[in-house]
Amino acid sequence: VSLADALAEVLDAGRVADGESALDQHAADLSYHPPHRPDAVVFPETTEEVARVLAFADRERIPVVPFGAATSLEGHVIPVAGGISLDLGRLNRILSVEPADLTAVVEPGVTRLALNERLGRDGLQFPVDPGADATLGGMAATNASGTTTVRYGGMRAHVLALEVVLAGGGVIRTGSRARKSSAGYDLTSLFVGSEGTLGVITELALRVHGIPEHAVAIRIAFPDLDAACRAAVAIVGAGVSATRLELLDAETLRAVNAYKGTSYEEAPSLFVELSGSDQGVAGDLEAARELAEDATAFQAERDPTARSRLWEARHHVLFALVAASPGKEHLSTDVCVPVSHLPDAVRHARAEIDRQGLTGTVVAHAGDGNYHVLFMLDPADPSELERARALNAAIVEWALEHGGTCTGEHGIGLGKIDYLQREHGDLLPLMRGVKALLDPNGIMNPGKVLPSQPE
Amino acid sequence: VSLADALAEVLDAGRVADGESALDQHAADLSYHPPHRPDAVVFPETTEEVARVLAFADRERIPVVPFGAATSLEGHVIPVAGGISLDLGRLNRILSVEPADLTAVVEPGVTRLALNERLGRDGLQFPVDPGADATLGGMAATNASGTTTVRYGGMRAHVLALEVVLAGGGVIRTGSRARKSSAGYDLTSLFVGSEGTLGVITELALRVHGIPEHAVAIRIAFPDLDAACRAAVAIVGAGVSATRLELLDAETLRAVNAYKGTSYEEAPSLFVELSGSDQGVAGDLEAARELAEDATAFQAERDPTARSRLWEARHHVLFALVAASPGKEHLSTDVCVPVSHLPDAVRHARAEIDRQGLTGTVVAHAGDGNYHVLFMLDPADPSELERARALNAAIVEWALEHGGTCTGEHGIGLGKIDYLQREHGDLLPLMRGVKALLDPNGIMNPGKVLPSQPE
Numbered sequence: 039v040s041l042a043d044a045l046a047e048v049l050d051a052g053r054v055a056d057g058e059s060a061l062d063q064h065a066a067d068l069s070y071h072p073p074h075r076p077d078a079v080v081f082p083e084t085t086e087e088v089a090r091v092l093a094f095a096d097r098e099r100i101p102v103v104p105f106g107a108a109t110s111l112e113g114h115v116i117p118v119a120g121g122i123s124l125d126l127g128r129l130n131r132i133l134s135v136e137p138a139d140l141t142a143v144v145e146p147g148v149t150r151l152a153l154n155e156r157l158g159r160d161g162l163q164f165p166v167d168p169g170a171d172a173t174l175g176g177m178a179a180t181n182a183s184g185t186t187t188v189r190y191g192g193m194r195a196h197v198l199a200l201e202v203v204l205a206g207g208g209v210i211r212t213g214s215r216a217r218k219s220s221a222g223y224d225l226t227s228l229f230v231g232s233e234g235t236l237g238v239i240t241e242l243a244l245r246v247h248g249i250p251e252h253a254v255a256i257r258i259a260f261p262d263l264d265a266a267c268r269a270a271v272a273i274v275g276a277g278v279s280a281t282r283l284e285l286l287d288a289e290t291l292r293a294v295n296a297y298k299g300t301s302y303e304e305a306p307s308l309f310v311e312l313s314g315s316d317q318g319v320a321g322d323l324e325a326a327r328e329l330a331e332d333a334t335a336f337q338a339e340r341d342p343t344a345r346s347r348l349w350e351a352r353h354h355v356l357f358a359l360v361a362a363s364p365g366k367e368h369l370s371t372d373v374c375v376p377v378s379h380l381p382d383a384v385r386h387a388r389a390e391i392d393r394q395g396l397t398g399t400v401v402a403h404a405g406d407g408n409y410h411v412l413f414m415l416d417p418a419d420p421s422e423l424e425r426a427r428a429l430n431a432a433i434v435e436w437a438l439e440h441g442g443t444c445t446g447e448h449g450i451g452l453g454k455i456d457y458l459q460r461e462h463g464d465l466l467p468l469m470r471g472v473k474a475l476l477d478p479n480g481i482m483n484p485g486k487v488l489p490s491q492p493e
Numbered sequence: 494v495s496l497a498d499a500l501a502e503v504l505d506a507g508r509v510a511d512g513e514s515a516l517d518q519h520a521a522d523l524s525y526h527p528p529h530r531p532d533a534v535v536f537p538e539t540t541e542e543v544a545r546v547l548a549f550a551d552r553e554r555i556p557v558v559p560f561g562a563a564t565s566l567e568g569h570v571i572p573v574a575g576g577i578s579l580d581l582g583r584l585n586r587i588l589s590v591e592p593a594d595l596t597a598v599v600e601p602g603v604t605r606l607a608l609n610e611r612l613g614r615d616g617l618q619f620p621v622d623p624g625a626d627a628t629l630g631g632m633a634a635t636n637a638s639g640t641t642t643v644r645y646g647g648m649r650a651h652v653l654a655l656e657v658v659l660a661g662g663g664v665i666r667t668g669s670r671a672r673k674s675s676a677g678y679d680l681t682s683l684f685v686g687s688e689g690t691l692g693v694i695t696e697l698a699l700r701v702h703g704i705p706e707h708a709v710a711i712r713i714a715f716p717d718l719d720a721a722c723r724a725a726v727a728i729v730g731a732g733v734s735a736t737r738l739e740l741l742d743a744e745t746l747r748a749v750n751a752y753k754g755t756s757y758e759e760a761p762s763l764f765v766e767l768s769g770s771d772q773g774v775a776g777d778l779e780a781a782r783e784l785a786e787d788a789t790a791f792q793a794e795r796d797p798t799a800r801s802r803l804w805e806a807r808h809h810v811l812f813a814l815v816a817a818s819p820g821k822e823h824l825s826t827d828v829c830v831p832v833s834h835l836p837d838a839v840r841h842a843r844a845e846i847d848r849q850g851l852t853g854t855v856v857a858h859a860g861d862g863n864y865h866v867l868f869m870l871d872p873a874d875p876s877e878l879e880r881a882r883a884l885n886a887a888i889v890e891w892a893l894e895h896g897g898t899c900t901g902e903h904g905i906g907l908g909k910i911d912y913l914q915r916e917h918g919d920l921l922p923l924m925r926g927v928k929a930l931l932d933p934n935g936i937m938n939p940g941k942v943l944p945s946q947p948e
Binding site: 138279 | 666
């Protein structure tokens with residue numbers, strides 16, 4: 039019998055697919071990593087169905103790859119060893135919203151925009167914003183963060199409790215609905231960022247926040263990248279309550295203008311959002327204006343439509359680059375360094391880009407010291423891919439030498455396994471031990487995070 | 494040879510003690526748990542010396558109990574199985590402060606007040622405030638939090654990176670100096686809150702914060718506990734940027750007045766701190782005044798001395814209770830519930846206190862839903878201890894039924910092992926697995942956190 043037939047015995051046949059299009063849709067993510075098809079796709083609708091799939095797969099030693107919105111950037115959802123793609127898209131219920139507790143409980147297939155639409159009715163928001171409309175299960179699995187992390191923190195700061203199905207089909211519940219706990223080892227934080235290699239998240243209790251009373255979006259252009267970086271570091275240091283603090287280089291603004299028909303200065307720029315009380319925002323706006331002393335342009339927008347237009351420009355950077363390079367695939371570096379090193383880090387990256395003869399743009403979550411060099415490349419051109427990888431390696435090496443990390447928010451997946459070894463070689467035996475404890479037969483998302491051979 | 498003699502071979506003899514007074518000083522913490530002496534005390538001065546002690550102890554199967562300032566509240570530092578008390582008090586250097594990165598690197602024996610004294614020179618603060626002048630290593634080990642957690646989070650939100658000596662003497666480094674990372678499994682969060690049972694923290698990289706420009710301290714008295722709780726929940730829900738939001742019941746204020754010579758209304762009260770920009774604080778103060786509609790007194794203090802006086806009253810609650818009950822020992826409950834349940838939780842607790850015929854006072858970190866019932870009891874009176882334990886059990890049961898946790902900030906230690914089993918019974922096999930992975934011979938702080946017999 040085929041795997042799909044066997045799975046149809048485990049679940050209802052309507053929950054299983056192995057047609058060409060289903061397999062293709064579950065073969066790739068947003069990255070340059072080559073697609074690889076699963077052997078079958080399942081669409082469970084309850085925790086109990088997830089547990090049945092995992093018990094079966096564990097017994098039969100079949101790989102299982104949890105699948106959300108496929109917006110991962112390091113091949114996380116690509117079933118490189120075949121097996122089952124576990125599509126959590128039908129587990130998409132918002133189970134509760136408790137405004138008085140500032141919490142929400144969701145299934146893993148709920149996307150962040152769907153959750154925010156529901157929360158908005160109560161004046162609430164879930165601020166973690168990786169750009170794409172990812173699922174909350176996927177965001178937890180990679181410890182995603184993004185533009186608002188400078189103010190609110192990333193996923194780990196927002197996950198209060200998890201329901202997780204373990205490899206053998208057992209179901210556990212970590213954490214509680216309380217805002218804090220010191221009850222034993224922190225297994226919640228262990229599953230957050232485990233990239234589907236330790237179990238399948240089937241429910242999440244999340245912290246949510248009130249929507250600030252007032253907000254202002256600011257675009258500040260600078261004569262050079264250094265000045266922009268310095269201003270970002272100064273804004274963080276001054277304690278201005280920025281909810282977003284993004285850096286875009288001149289090349290990025292060129293691509294944005296071409297894609298959106300805007301006419302922003304094609305110069306290194308900060309996109310900043312301040313929010314809070316009316317008076318607080320007014321005070322912070324003045325402070326930001328003083329700190330950006332070298333600015334060549336300073337555009338502040340209070341009107342919601344104008345604010346949205348500015349942030350849309352930032353959020354569409356990746357689409358703008360894709361549009362400018364038809365037929366190419368996306369590779370992004372993701373190092374994060376102590377904030378004070380950001381100007382040097384970006385200067386170093388820019389020099390390396392030129393040295394490799396590549397065309398890359400730089401965007402940074404400047405308030406966190408996390409920056410991306412984005413390339414569009416032709417995966418069929420080995421020289422281009424090789425130079426991009428050499429560049430990535432040089433950037434990671436610089437970050438590690440300056441107290442940083444190889445990945446601020448994208449995770450390890452397929453693409454950063456060597457860097458994990460470089461960054462945390464001393465921890466790999468422990469990480470392997472944790473993996474063996476939770477997934478003794480190695481069926482959970484094999485080939486991701488940990489090197490396949492003992493180091 | 495005695496253990497001390499054997500240890501003098503491992504370390505310098507000047508780093509080892511087994512005199513009566515050294516053993517007594519390392520036999521107890523601040524709680525009601527009966528003291529138990531170690532067989533020897535060591536005072537390592539470097540990571541390498543800690544590693545030598547652990548390698549020796551692991552080889553010889555001798556228990557090792559890390560010891561900071563002995564301010565733990567559940568017997569964490571009591572060497573119930575004898576062995577070595579590892580006093581980290583000489584590892585007390587502040588290794589670096591980086592104002593531009595908002596980070597500091599410290600050894601585990603640095604206390605929070607010592608760190609804050611150093612940070613103050615740069616206009617910075619480390620806000621996590623458990624009341625006592627605990628060591629930062631100890632605070633990380635219990636995932637401590639306290640009065641400022643409503644705004645800044647607890648220890649886990651502040652530890653960026655750790656150096657840890659493992660049971661066998663190996664040294665590892667988790668995390669990085671960057672503000673965020675998605676590089677593999679989160680071992681930093683696993684060691685934070687592990688209560689010395691997985692390894693010994695020998696260095697911490699911490700997030701620090703700027704000292705807010707302006708602050709105001711407020712005392713608000715209410716006609717009853719319910720009204721005070723409701724106001725606290727309303728203040729949290731309104732998004733007022735409180736840095737502290739503490740609830741004290743009438744009995745607590747009575748003890749404070751007697752101890753400090755103050756004349757505060759002996760009524761349920763909120764002690765609130767607002768901070769931020771001048772204008773922001775002014776706006777929040779107005780909002781707080783409106784939200785506390787049932788208040789019978791509203792005292793706002795902007796002057797630093799008057800502010801300190803108010804917070805000193807709050808911080809000296811425990812001393813006030815101790816002074817009122819000479820010869821008695823301290824027991825504190827520590828549940829944390831979703832914030833909206835706090836009024837019901839406190840009402841339930843008050844009824845249970847009366848039912849058991851005990852005298853207890855209630856203080857709450859109301860913004861987090863974390864409250865303590867504090868008793869002074871005579872450990873030699875079995876009936877009193879038994880009633881206090883029955884009360885604690887009833888309070889924990891109520892909290893768990895309402896989505897809470899048995900411990901918001903004190904940890905499990907000796908006193909809450911049964912509650913951990915009740916709260917996270919499904920997780921105990923995993924926690925045991927983690928313990929076996931990191932400490933296969935069970936030498937690290939045995940008898941704490943996990944039940945000694947498999948459940």
